Amino acid sequence: MTQMYSPEPELARDQRWQHVIERIHAQTASLAATLKTDDLLPHSMLDADFVPSVQLNIALFFRSLTMDDELSRQDTRPLVERALRLIRDGMSLEEILTNYRVGTAFLWRRSIPALDVAEYLLLPELGLRLTNYLNLVVTHIATALVEDSRQPRWDVLERQGEIAADLLAGREVTWNGTPEIPIAEAFLVAAVRLGEPAPGTLTTIRNRLGLLPGTFLYRDNGGWIALVPRRPVDEGDPAAALARRIGLPSRAVQPECWIGVATALARADIPRAYTEAHTVAETARALARPETICTRKHMMFEYSVAAGGATLAALAALLDPLADNPALLETLDSFIDNEFNHSAAAQALFIHRNTVTYRLSRIAELTGYDPLLPSGVSTLMAARVAQRIVTYPARTTDPHRHRPDPTN
Incomplete structure (x- = not known):
């Protein structure tokens, strides 16, 4: 006799649904607190409040699962305001909405393993609720953006971004009937590149830069560019001068970001x-320099390597023969860091001095460059700098890659 299907009692199903919600929420919320942003979203999402934003989205989504009515605009207001701020700061709408799509996929992937086999019947409803949540949030963001674009300040912000793009690309700024905005003749050009910032770091720096009178901000794919009007007192040490103006230490034990600074004495000098x-900031980040704000003078040797263009990869390749023996690279680093002193390098590595000597001879055999000769060690030092730059996880080693197109 064929057994007839008996639907699950409504009360039992509601209890099971509530149990699933609580369990998945607990799992995803705890995971969000330790997220590595590069594991989930593009590097651009290393904005200061990334983790709090993820946690807010998770909390709001699971709250929506327990509601009979859909979330109101007031409910989603914190998410909408964050999107508005990012748009005003230069992030594209496409990128923001892409991040929501990728984030939704993350939530879905994390939800399924939290279910028991008997709970798979709830997957269609969970998927539908997640899709509805994404559509609702995107709708609220898009509506708010349309309303915000009609405000007078939007035109000013957009115009400032256009001016920054023109100056960085070496184009003449044209007004075409728009109100003129004062532009300084000389600037400190600051490139902001991120490491692993704590919540609030990037927002704080960006806001402080933006509040400096006459400053123009431009967001490229690697981070942020600030054109800060130069003052006569900035001439001696532009890095220290900028640090004072935005209230940041010029050095840190473990910097969360790096700011490369160069001086443009005239508008025509801005692209250079x-x-x-850009090169200073990228190099400082790849080498984990102690300076939070630095100039070319802080790293003349490293800068000359980084600015080598096509030779950068060739220099890095000189160390390929050591790829299968990390102990040799470690010994080379220690030998250089300890000013070519065998005993000091051995002490730092907790090995015998003779072991250092043997490893240095192996480096000479494998690479063809002897660390005990000035010409050999200088080449190996340059190769090591190049290797760190080209292998940095979020590198943008081409200084021209994200420059505004001068033909636009």
């Missing part, structure tokens, strides 16, 4: 200064 500041 942009390239220099």
Whole structure:
């Protein structure tokens, strides 16, 4: 006799649904607190409040699962305001909405393993609720953006971004009937590149830069560029001067971001200064320099390697023969860091001095460059800098890659 299907009692199903919600919520919320942003979203989402935003989205989504009515605009207001702020700061709408799509996929992937086999019947409803949540949030963001674009300040912000793009690309700023905005003749060009910032770090820096009178901000794919009007007192040490103006220490035990600074004495110098500041910031980040704000003078040797263009990869490749023996690279680093002193390098590595000597000879055999000779060790030092730059996880080593197109 065929057994007839008997639907699950409504009360039992409601209890099971509530149990699933609580369990998945607990799992995803705890995971969000330790998220590595590069594991989930593009590097651009290393904005200061990324983790709090993820946690807010998770909390709001699971709250929506327990509601009979859909979330109101007041409910989603914190998410909408964050999107508005990012748009005003230069992030594209496409990128923001893409991040929501990727984040939704993350939530879905994390939800399924939390279910028992008997609870798979709830997957269609969970998927529908997640899709509805994404559509609702995107709708609220899009509506708010349309309303915000009609405000007078939007035109000013957009115009400031256009001016920054023109100056960085070396184009003449044209007004075409728009109100003129004062533009300084000389600038400190600051390129902001991120490491692993704590919540609030990037927002604080960006806001402080933006509040400096006459400053123009431009967001490229690697981070942020600030054109800060130069003052006569900034001439001696532009890095220290900028640090004082935005209230940041010029050095830190473990910097959360790096700011490369170059001086443009005239508007025509801005593209050259942009390239220099970009290279300084990227190099400082790849090498984990102690300076939070730095100039080319802080790293003349490293900068000359980083600015080598096509030779950068070739220099890095000189160390390929050591790839299968990390102990040799570690010994080379220690030997260089300890000013070519065998005993000091051995002490730092907790090995015998003779072991250091043997490893240095192996480096000479494998690479063809002897660390005990000035010409050999200088080449190996340059190769090591190049290797760190080209292998940095979120590198943008080409200083021209994100420059505004001068033909636009």
